[in-house]
Amino acid sequence: MKTIGDIAKLAGVAKSTVSRYLNGGSISEITKRRVERIINETGYVPNTFAQSLKAKIPNIIGTIVPRLDSFASSQILMGIDEKLRELNYQMLISNTSQDLEREMESIYSYYNQKVAGIILLATQISDAHLAAFEEVKLPVIIVGQQHDNIYSVIHNDEAAAYELGQYVLEKGHRKIAYLGVNEKDIAVGIKRKEGFKRAVEEKEDCNVRYYETSFLMEDAVEVACNIIENFDPSILVCATDNIALGALKAAHVKGVSVPSDLSITGFGGYDVTEIIHPALTTVKFFYKDAGRVAADSLIKLATGSEVPSIILSNYKIIERESVDIKNI
Template identity: 25%
Template sequence: MASADGGPATIETIARRAGVSIASVSRVLNGLGGRPDTVRKVQAAATELGYVPNAMARSLRGGRSGQIAFAMEDIGNPVYVAMVRRIQAVAREAGFRLLLHSTGADREEELRALRSLADRHTEGLIISPIRITQDHLDELRRAVAPVVVIGSLPEGIALDNVRVDSRVGAAMAVAHLAGIGRRRIGFLNGPLDTVPGQARHQGYLDGLGTADLPVDEELVEFGEFRTDSGADAALRLLERVPDLDGLFCANDLIAVGALRALREAGRRVPDDVAVVGMDDTELARVTWPTLTSVGLGSARRGELAAELLVDRLGEGRDREPRWVSVTPELVARESTRS
């Protein structure tokens, strides 16, 4: 029998039919037992829905898949490309295959990636969400396999975590622009309801305060963390603030778009407008002019996350959660040189 949505029965549909958690269903179907009433409900729901475990699931009962997964916003973003390369290297050395899941920052896709751990197709997950909702926190607490989060977690979440203080990095960017004499420093940000958007906005304000520059809302534009959005935001900002002489962009993709917009507007970089990006991706080294950018250790964060997960799956299964931080670093290039 198929599930209510017409597809094959899954652990999720069994959990809904039985009125129990996905973790409980996973335990029962994998022969790990549970409360008698829970076992009865799960078995009845599985029979009613015609659930048949696939060959891989049967082989994993009490065994290992040899796979770990990485869920990220956009597999085409150079930040995640750098992470994937390091995660892949660590995983391969430890004997794991790496599965990739590009979520598009869709909440349901990210939650699905966490819930899918109950199927045991992967032994653990590295996830890097740009928004962390209460639903994310609930699923992280319920996860039936090890999870490592790349990004800031609130206090009290007992999970391995790799983070970087992009607020500090944003303040460094503004300080650099102020240090080369720029006084009308604009900011092109991504969505303010994201973790990086909030942190970088606060860092921009911190940097203005340290440089004794006034806060002017006219100097800030919001969009998406994409090149086309960066170009559009830069054109809007230039139209509104013709005396703009410095520009901080919340990531390198936005900065690439801004460089294009500045050329189209006849503004020279760095003579008229000095530009700083963030993430120090490969893009920063191939733009024209090359882009000053604040590195957030993307490759290193990926490597650390993979090492934490591999350790958790091995001898570190019972250790206390570790929170590891990477330090931002500004790399000066042609876009801010006199």
């Protein structure tokens, strides 16, 4: 393994000159070519993390995710990583397993590691989050939630749910079950339900009931079985694709045919929703694009540029086989 000292010796320059070259500092064109040639010949790879600790402007970005086994999280992280690489930044990942205390620890840990900024894939923003952000004084962007005091990249949950509600009504459904999540999650638990409720309240002849489950598929199976048994709706609108997959399983358990007996929709646009049978009608969010936007915006903040306080990502309703037309 070559060191900066080895490169400096081979190039006939001081270690500080090599360090300036690696950090984009000012050196003569002749010296720059000489150092570059030695680096290429030796295959020297700089220690990016050590460089970041020493640099006035570090090139490490910390990301905090609530869970790694999520399609949305993985897609957002891919988008962040792609954009950061284009901008010559590196990404660190901290998984919190939906533990808010671990989120707090990650924020302070990244501060101690002298990252340039933090991207938080948020499920909720508490007073503890706000206090931590105020204390560390780092650029922060949250993805998936909105807060007045923090730069946010959000999925347009309310508008998407309103449009899905209109779609459901256009298909003739009037006996409707909506299966959401805890309202501690503002985006998924509140915004999606509010958007859908706004759509169905524009029709006077709707019989709509609202239910709640967790993000886990197995919990959704149990709740959906109870909905089918006790309410027997013509359509079950689910706040996530994972919940919708649980609803599909519940329909199978109860011997209910999808979509002729029960239509089902989701939110997210996970890849698996296209290959299952029946393929799932869902609202597709462009998670990777949201990740790229978040990364680009954070680097702008870290380098002193202005960005909008709220950025909306795109969505699209994907119509597939899981929704049937009902005669009104």
